[in-house]
Amino acid sequence: MANLLVRNVDEALVQRLRERAAAHGRSAEAAHREILAKALWKPQRKTFAEVLMGMPNVGRGADFARVDDDEAARVFG
Template sequence: MHMMLIEGIDEPLMRSIRSRAAMYGRTPEEEVLTILDNVARRPGYRSFEEALLAMPNVGLDSDFERAD
């Protein structure tokens, strides 16, 4: 297993991590690993570019102009 050192975590963030960890019965380290795992391995993650390219073509701007 790999090891990672994260420096510069401010106190409010650390309190949030400790609070979440306590809520779920985990250590702060386990909570951070869970958060990272949920985000990094999230199924169906698409980049912003991929999301834009997946949008359907719904017409031209002029198709949506208000008719007087």
């Protein structure tokens, strides 16, 4: 494991880190590692096809039928 030294950090920010760590029952160093990991280890983006395949099957085709302009005007007008 590598070490990371961060200099010139605003004291108010350090205090907030300490408070956040204490609220979660861990050290400021552990909280710092968690914040860095969440910020930098972002999940891979899904492809458009994966997003579409992940959508639940809800309703029938008729439920999503296009409405004519007159009906849309009554609903949204």
